[in-house]
Amino acid sequence: MSADAADPVVVKDLCVSYGERAILRGVDFRVKKGEIYVLMGPSGCGKTTVLRCLVGLLRPSSGAVTVLGRELSSLDEDQLDRFRPQVGMLFQFGALLNSMTVGDNVALPLRERTDLDPATVHAIVKLKLSMVGLEGTHRRMPAELSGGMRKRAGLARAMVLDPQVYFFDEPTSGLDPVTAAEFDQLVLTLKGALGMTAVVVTHDLDSAFRIADRMGVLINGRLVAEGTPDEIRRVKEGRIHSFVNRTPRAGQDDREVWARFFVYA
Amino acid sequence: MVLDGEPEIVPMTAETSIRGPDRIVRLQGDLLRGHIAVVERAVDEALLSGADVLLDARCVGRFDSAGAELLVRRLKAAEGRLLLMNARQELRAFLEALPPPEVFKGEMTSFLRPAVADLLVDTATEVVERITDKVRRFVVLFLQFVYFVTVGPFLGHRLRLDRAAGETIAVGIDALPIVALVAVLMGLILGFQSAAQLEKFGGEGLYIFSANLVGVAITREIGPILTAILIAGRSGSAITAEIGTMAVTEELDALRVMGLNPVSFLVVPKILSLVISLPCLVMFADLVGIGGGFITGCLVLGVPFSEYWAQTQEAIHLSDVFTGLAKAAVFGMLIGLTGAAHGMMVRGGSTDVGLKTTSAVVVSIALVICSDLIFTMLFFLGDV
Numbered sequence: 001m002s003a004d005a006a007d008p009v010v011v012k013d014l015c016v017s018y019g020e021r022a023i024l025r026g027v028d029f030r031v032k033k034g035e036i037y038v039l040m041g042p043s044g045c046g047k048t049t050v051l052r053c054l055v056g057l058l059r060p061s062s063g064a065v066t067v068l069g070r071e072l073s074s075l076d077e078d079q080l081d082r083f084r085p086q087v088g089m090l091f092q093f094g095a096l097l098n099s100m101t102v103g104d105n106v107a108l109p110l111r112e113r114t115d116l117d118p119a120t121v122h123a124i125v126k127l128k129l130s131m132v133g134l135e136g137t138h139r140r141m142p143a144e145l146s147g148g149m150r151k152r153a154g155l156a157r158a159m160v161l162d163p164q165v166y167f168f169d170e171p172t173s174g175l176d177p178v179t180a181a182e183f184d185q186l187v188l189t190l191k192g193a194l195g196m197t198a199v200v201v202t203h204d205l206d207s208a209f210r211i212a213d214r215m216g217v218l219i220n221g222r223l224v225a226e227g228t229p230d231e232i233r234r235v236k237e238g239r240i241h242s243f244v245n246r247t248p249r250a251g252q253d254d255r256e257v258w259a260r261f262f263v264y265a
Numbered sequence: 266m267v268l269d270g271e272p273e274i275v276p277m278t279a280e281t282s283i284r285g286p287d288r289i290v291r292l293q294g295d296l297l298r299g300h301i302a303v304v305e306r307a308v309d310e311a312l313l314s315g316a317d318v319l320l321d322a323r324c325v326g327r328f329d330s331a332g333a334e335l336l337v338r339r340l341k342a343a344e345g346r347l348l349l350m351n352a353r354q355e356l357r358a359f360l361e362a363l364p365p366p367e368v369f370k371g372e373m374t375s376f377l378r379p380a381v382a383d384l385l386v387d388t389a390t391e392v393v394e395r396i397t398d399k400v401r402r403f404v405v406l407f408l409q410f411v412y413f414v415t416v417g418p419f420l421g422h423r424l425r426l427d428r429a430a431g432e433t434i435a436v437g438i439d440a441l442p443i444v445a446l447v448a449v450l451m452g453l454i455l456g457f458q459s460a461a462q463l464e465k466f467g468g469e470g471l472y473i474f475s476a477n478l479v480g481v482a483i484t485r486e487i488g489p490i491l492t493a494i495l496i497a498g499r500s501g502s503a504i505t506a507e508i509g510t511m512a513v514t515e516e517l518d519a520l521r522v523m524g525l526n527p528v529s530f531l532v533v534p535k536i537l538s539l540v541i542s543l544p545c546l547v548m549f550a551d552l553v554g555i556g557g558g559f560i561t562g563c564l565v566l567g568v569p570f571s572e573y574w575a576q577t578q579e580a581i582h583l584s585d586v587f588t589g590l591a592k593a594a595v596f597g598m599l600i601g602l603t604g605a606a607h608g609m610m611v612r613g614g615s616t617d618v619g620l621k622t623t624s625a626v627v628v629s630i631a632l633v634i635c636s637d638l639i640f641t642m643l644f645f646l647g648d649v
């Protein structure tokens with residue numbers, strides 16, 4: 001892996017703790033331009049936490065996150081506000097603003113960040129909504145959408161400023177297989193057409209192996225494996241193997257606890 | 266429900282036999298919710314005999330949590346007279362996961378006493394920490410508000426007057442009925458109260474002066490304070506609930522990621538709307554409250570309308586009204602800041618939204634009254 005200074009996403013020795021609990025304990029990875037990097041790992045291992053650091057929503061306890069050449073911890077809130085429109089983030093649950101219609105949600109970044117005239121805004125919103133299969137929903141309120149539809153609307157909003165780097169938090173969870181496959185197709189199309197760079201967090205192994213150029217497996221706050229999909233598939237190490245091959249964790253040894261029970265009984 | 270390919274449910278049978286001094290209850294079948302009664306009956310009978318009972322679980326097939334819970338409960342209740350044997354590994358592991366019996370028995374008092382003392386110390390430190398944290402957040406938010414309405418617009422943070430106007434209509438118009446109701450009632454009450462006191466000093470001839478008392482009380486104090494309390498309950502709580510829910514659903518984070526500062530985008534318009542609408546509502550409350558006083562004075566106490574009207578005009582100075590309105594603007598800002606600061610403080614889930622909303626209303630009412638005292642003292646000292 002060549003260490004190129006121009007890599008859009010560089011994460012170095014990232015550590016995050018909530019109070020006493022260390023969530024990330026030294027995560028390192030870099031994503032090259034035009035590459036789709038998939039971050040996998042069991043629930044609660046800190047994948048969302050990594051993404052929150054990548055957009056500067058969370059300040060790491062230590063380590064450095066550099067996105068598009070800017071070291072995020074060196075930016076103040078104002079500079080972060082100006083930096084963020086260059087990246088697009090899809091939240092795990094869509095995070096649409098509930099007080100606005102779907103169309104206004106998608107239009108919001110355009111209205112706030114550009115001076116396009118209303119007709120152009122409307123046209124762009126319609127285009128983006130149709131890209132995610134939500135044509136005709138722009139007048140509905142987020143509460144009237146299903147979970148999967150909200151997520152797709154969130155995706156349209158993330159795409160509306162055509163950012164250079166995307167962060168997707170579980171884009172396909174809660175979607176039916178067909179829509180999930182369409183999402184994968186969309187990602188691959190965007191990559192082919194626009195050379196987009198993306199970090200995708202997912203549990204969905206099918207989707208992960210379809211879209212990834214490279215992938216990393218995050219377990220217990222560390223990246224325990226990294227490589228191309230083929231390399232990851234071939235890993236034999238227990239935890240990674242069982243994660244990638246969907247075998248359940250082995251039962252825990254509870255003999256000692258059981259001895260205690262007899263004392264009480 | 267049994268799916269294809271799963272073994273059928275095996276009904277439970279419990280056979281009791283005698284071995285030496287003990288009874289053995291041999292369970293056979295699935296230990297499921299529906300089969301509990303069989304086990305209970307057999308165990309009860311065996312225990313009634315006075316002997317110790319061994320529960321043989323070798324032939325227990327599947328089990329569910331209700332079945333396992335029954336076992337733990339019976340083992341505990343029998344205080345050592347009932348013993349479990351030959352249970353399979355899975356069943357034992359499950360039983361183990363349920364709370365062990367000893368936790369419920371034993372020395373509650375010795376267990377609790379030091380804990381209570383610790384708890385008090387912990388709670389006290391926590392309360393102090395929480396209050397300092399709140400004060401800090403409140404001050405920070407206030408400074409941000411000042412920044413965004415003064416220099417912010419020149420540094421690229423648009424002042425969202427359109428949003429503020431929308432909010433103002435929501436806060437103001439919708440509150441009119443309740444403000445009117447409370448103000449007219451207060452006017453009526455003040456009319457009666459002042460009449461009762463005036464009578465002591467000089468009989469019914471002094472009723473006319475209730476116009477002074479009602480007018481001054483309403484415009485200087487009651488109007489602003491009552492309206493502020495109503496609005497704290499209506500709009501302050503709504504601000505906390507809305508912003509708090511947005512924090513829970515990651516909407517605030519989504520705003521930040523779009524490069525929109527939640528304070529400038531959400532909070533400032535809401536506070537501005539309160540700063541604008543509260544004085545308007547107070548002006549309205551003043552009019553309606555004086556109207557209430559007039560109902561008491563003219564219709565009940567029989568003061569002629571023209572006299573009452575002239576007396577009111579003479580009693581109320583424009584400065585009374587303006588101090589009331591100035592107070593209202595400050596109250597509006599306090600309510601908005603408190604509501605928004607509490608909303609931004611929400612961590613975790615919907616429970617915290619409820620807690621912070623309650624807290625916001627209580628804190629903002631307390632703040633309104635404190636600041637009213639400060640105002641009143643300033644005016645009083647200034648007048649003298």
Ligand SMILES: Nc1ncnc2c1ncn2[C@@H]1O[C@H](COP(=O)(O)OP(=O)(O)OP(=O)(O)O)[C@@H](O)[C@H]1O
Pocket residue numbers: 018023041042043044045046047048049050092
């Ligand atoms: N605000 C917080 N305070 C304390 N702990 C937190 C907080 N947010 C997350 N955590 C903890 O950090 C860990 C990682 O959370 P994170 O949301 O990053 O997991 P995840 O990998 O995205 O999981 P999932 O796949 O279920 O979304 C979890 O164990 C969670 O309990």
Ligand SMILES: [Mg+2]
Pocket residue numbers: 047048049092169
């Ligand atoms: Mg997550």
